[in-house]
Amino acid sequence: MLPPRSETYLTLRAKDKTLDKVKAAALSKALSAPLLAEPDLSNLGISEQWLARNIVNLQPDYRRQSLQMYTDPAAILRLLPRLFGLWYSEDNSQIIVKVRFGGGESWTISSNANAPFMLPWSIHRPGRESTTFDAGLSRAIGSLMPLESTNRDKLVGETLSKVLAREVEDCVNFRQC
Helix, strand or coil: CCCCCHHHHCCCEECCEECCHHHHHHHHHHHHCCCCCCCCHHHHCCCHHHHHHCHHHCCCCCHHHHHHHHCCHHHHHHHHHHHCCCCCCCCCCCEEEEEECCCCCEEEEEECCCCHHHCCEEEEECCEEEEECCHHHHHHHHHCCCCCCCCHHHHCCCCHHHHHHHHHHHHHHHCCC
């Protein structure tokens, strides 16, 4: 829950420049959303249609073996804890967002995850810390960043289909699931 009257007073600033009110409202909405204790297919934007559109990310050599699993939302749901619990990249991603509300209260939202959307997020509020797997928060933060920014592609979910395809291929072909 945001501090009282926050939506009225939430102003985002970066390098002494006030940011777009629509983007500020999106971040405010994301911060108001219920916490997600685990990744959720629909929150990530994964549907049967999304999976069908992204089959192209399966390697041609593995496509035949992996196709059934990749297009099965129930199978993908079983893979999510693995996908968001493994460090599959050697980069050391980190993002810290500080939000100061009109009444003076400050929150810090941070992640050092290499997974798509940089999930999970730690949210530090006065007297309270929580964790969420909300991709909506990632998208809202990513929308504040210039297109060429480091890790923006992870934050807005552009890496999800390729990373998921790699996990499915490993699971099917190397029995690593």
